[in-house]
Amino acid sequence: xxxxxxxxxxxxxxxxxxxxxxxxxxxxxxxxxxxxxxxxxxxxxxxxxxxxxxxxxxxxxxxxxxxxxxxxxxxxxxxxxxxxxxxxxxxxxxxxxxxxxxxxxxxxxxxxxxxxxxxxxxxxxxxxxxxxxxxxxxxxxxxxxxxxxxxxxxxxxxxxxxxxxxxxxxxxxxxxxxxxxxxxxxxxxxxxxxxxxxxxxxxxxxxxxxxxxxxxxxxxxxxxxxxxxxxxxxxxxxxxxxxxxxxxxxxxxxxxxxxxxxxxxxxxxxxxxxxxxxxxxxxxxxxxxxxxxxxxxxxxxxxxxxxxxxxxxxxxxxxxxxxxxxxxxxxxxxxxxxxxxxxxxxxxxxxxxxxxxxxxxxxxxxxxxxxxxxxxxxxxxxxxxxxxxxxxxxxxxxxxxxxxxxxxxxxxxxxxxxxxxxxxxxxxxxxxxxxxxxxxxxxxxxxxxxxxxxxxxxxxxxxxxxxx
Numbered sequence: 471x472x473x474x475x476x477x478x479x480x481x482x483x484x485x486x487x488x489x490x491x492x493x494x495x496x497x498x499x500x501x502x503x504x505x506x507x508x509x510x511x512x513x514x515x516x517x518x519x520x521x522x523x524x525x526x527x528x529x530x531x532x533x534x535x536x537x538x539x540x541x542x543x544x545x546x547x548x549x550x551x552x553x554x555x556x557x558x559x560x561x562x563x564x565x566x567x568x569x570x571x572x573x574x575x576x577x578x579x580x581x582x583x584x585x586x587x588x589x590x591x592x593x594x595x596x597x598x599x600x601x602x603x604x605x606x607x608x609x610x611x612x613x614x615x616x617x618x619x620x621x622x623x624x625x626x627x628x629x630x631x632x633x634x635x636x637x638x639x640x641x642x643x644x645x646x647x648x649x650x651x652x653x654x655x656x657x658x659x660x661x662x663x664x665x666x667x668x669x670x671x672x673x674x675x676x677x678x679x680x681x682x683x684x685x686x687x688x689x690x691x692x693x694x695x696x697x698x699x700x701x702x703x704x705x706x707x708x709x710x711x712x713x714x715x716x717x718x719x720x721x722x723x724x725x726x727x728x729x730x731x732x733x734x735x736x737x738x739x740x741x742x743x744x745x746x747x748x749x750x751x752x753x754x755x756x757x758x759x760x761x762x763x764x765x766x767x768x769x770x771x772x773x774x775x776x777x778x779x780x781x782x783x784x785x786x787x788x789x790x791x792x793x794x795x796x797x798x799x800x801x802x803x804x805x806x807x808x809x810x811x812x813x814x815x816x817x818x819x820x821x822x823x824x825x826x827x828x829x830x831x832x833x834x835x836x837x838x839x840x841x842x843x844x845x846x847x848x849x850x851x852x853x854x855x856x857x858x859x860x861x862x863x864x865x866x867x868x869x870x871x872x873x874x875x876x877x878x879x880x881x882x883x884x885x886x887x888x889x890x891x892x893x894x895x896x897x898x899x900x901x902x903x904x905x906x907x908x909x910x911x912x913x914x915x916x917x918x919x920x921x922x923x924x925x926x927x928x929x930x931x932x933x934x935x936x937x938x
Contacts, residue, residue, distance in 0.1 A: 497555060499808035500815040506543070506805035507818075510852075513539040513798045518847055518892050522914060532791060536798030543802050559804050561748045567666060568800040570760055571851075572793050574662055575615065577729055577763040579789050582616025584722040584774035586781035589715040593629035595697040598638055599690055601625055602645050606686055609650030610657035610675075612726055618647045618896040619782060626907045634700040636911060639904045640920045641693045645686065647896040648888035652682045652881065656733065659895070660845075660854030660883040667858065668865030669876070671737045677877045678884075681936050685885060688928050719778030725766050732762040788899050799852050810859040822860055832861060835937040838878040842886030842929065850887035850894055854879060878937050885929060889921045890914065 516535050520528040528535075548556035591597050601621060609617040625642055629635040651657030653675045655665035661674050717723075736759035744751040778784075809816040814823070825836040837857060845853040857879045861868060868876040887894035891901055891914055901911050912920065 497551065497808065499805075500812035502805055502809050502812075502817060504809075504817045506547075506809070509539045509543040510799075510802040510806050512542065513795070513802050514847075514852070517795060521892075521898070533794040536794050540798045540801040543805065547805070558749060560801060561750050563800050563804055565747055565750050565752055566756075567663065568797060570666055570756060571659065571662060571800075572796065573760045573763050574656070575613070575659065575792055576789060577767040578613035578616045578656065578726075579619065580767040581722045581725045581729065581770045582612045583619050583782055583784040584719040584725075584770045584778050585620055586718040586778035587620065587624040587715065588718050588781065590624060590627040591715065593625075593632055593635070593638070595694055595701050597628065598625070598697055599694045601628070602641060602693060603686075603690060605642065605646035606650035606690075609646055610653035611730060613656055614647050614651035614658050614894065615788075615896045615899070616726075617650065618642075618900050619784075621646060622900050622903050623782065623907070626904060626909060630908070632701070633704050635909055637693070637696060637700065637920075639900065639909055639911060640917065641689065641924075643897050643900050644689055644888045644921075644925060647900055648894050649682065649685050649689070649885050652678045652884040656730065658884045658887070659851040660887075661880060663851055663855055664858060664865070664876075664880065665733075665737070667863070669869060671734060673869050673876075674880060677873055678881055681877070681881050681932055684935060685928055685932060688931065689924065692924060718781060719774045721773055722770055722778075725770050728766050729763060732759055732766070736762075783903075788895070792895055796851070803852050803855060806856055807859045807863075810856060811863060818860070825857070825860065832872060832875040834874045834878040835933050837861070837875055838882040838929075838933060838937050840882070841879045842882030842889070845883045845886050846889035846893045850883040854883040857883075874937070881932065881936075885932070886925075888925060889918065891917055 513536060516539070520532075520535070544556055544560060547559075591601075601624065605617045605621045608620070612620065622639070622642060625638060626635070629638050648658070652661070655662040655669070655671055655674065657674075661669075664674075665671060736755040739755045739758075741754050743754040745754070745757060746752075806818075809818050810821070813819070816822075821840075825833050825840055827833050841853060841857045844856075858868070858876075861872060861875050861879060888897070891897045901917075904911050911917070
């Protein structure tokens, strides 16, 4: 971790120290070839392949891999276009995207990890469906990571005595770790990136609510029927009996409410005040929001009983992994976003054409499936950014004139992050927790069988109802 931090600091400081004295001029991204996207594709393929092909190496060297891919872009970029450009683009990405993004995840992960559900209930179809519904509702406010950390262990304990329990974890990933996070920027990383780009906090609530209700209603109904059939095949005495349920670390619920308050307040704070950091203007609301979230996270660490953290097996591994990998992602995505901003004049013109109708209007169904399809394998947060920019990248226009397009991009990124284990950060985390607790989870492709059977028909219905 120390070497990772040293490399990250070097990435910020060295370009600044070597920057030219001349002023910064805008780059012509239409002149960039697709070869500049290789580091971005490389780090995403590393995330997809190395945990399966070389798990030991990946566990110990993921930070080095992220830094290597970041340098694979920054070094030739600085050599060809100058250190001033390299420094400006890197610092812009770090200050306006990466740091606020990681701070939000850190706050939600820390605070949610301080709430421990003590006791257990019987894993009946009614109880299981109720817990999935609860987690799905919580995910938009505690984040999919927070809701997953909070509820996956109680769900597994409730079904520990059942012969058939894999499906409960699979549907938990579908609903709590993904689709449930679709209603606010707090819910899922792609939506928070949209918020940082200027999308209103409650825009996702109003524009994705109907789509989320349909997806959740279908999947919960299917789960209840499936769980009832499997439950009927088991001896009822095997299921754990109900015990008293209590919460340890309840003060963290107030801190979660405070997180929502801080984000909402800073989102409505209108001011022209900025702080200039290395030539990048960071506005006052962003600084106050990040500071407030950090304060709430450290307050949670101070006031949470040790029993809560111990009961949740709380550790910093998942958070450290996210911080390392997304540093590389946010650096290597710089040229991809730049090329997309060039539109039909850029090297990614075929991608723009794929999601554009012959008359020049956006094809919302294509945006939903292409964003979602790539989110299934390339992590949904950077994929959201790619297509947000492919659609023009102007939040004011996307929230109004092209609201259907932004809804398609948002729903595709959030919903279809559930299609594979690598589509969204909590998916692998839930899988690891389940296996540690004795659940025999399906393989990478085995899990995809579940998603093809249950998720793709649901997404087809969503497309028919909302995007055609």
